[in-house]
Amino acid sequence: MLLDLQSRPILPPDRQVLSELDWSEIAALWNRNELGALHDLLNERWSRLIRNSVLGTADPEAEFLQALAFATLALFFTQNRNQAGALILLDDALLALAKYRPQFLGVQVDPIVGTLQEMRPLIASLGPDAENPSFPFVYAKFEYGRCAP
Secondary structure (H helix, E strand, O other), rough: OOOOOOOOOOOOOOHHHHHHHHHHHHHHHHHHHHHHHHHHHHHHHHHHHHHHOOOHOHHHHHHHOOOOOOOHHHHHHHOOHHHHHHHHHHHHHHHHHHOOEEEEEEEEEHHHHHHHHHHHHHHOOOOOOOOOOOOOOOOOOOOOOOOOO
């Protein structure tokens, strides 16, 4: 098998993703606890953003979207008896979101981080596939505005 080693043009990153982000839709999904749908939306936007970016996953906006997706999936997992997965993603989200406190792209990051920090000890104390006893969940609302990063 021969490899095609011809050079190909590097396409610009899909920065339109950022201008197309509807934070009200993201807030509505978060606030209605539609975490599976929210994760899918964030992951699709993250994928489009990094696709042709020279920075790839190191792009700050892409990293922020991925951190939000981690937080979303951690909450989804803990509600669906996957405490081991929730704990891993919760820790990843806390590490990534720390860079963007107190707000980034108009999103208030501190309430999200506070929710994750508050839930971490409980999740860590549960068995890997245990039910989370704090259901129904009450966590900080997703807050956003039109602030600059």
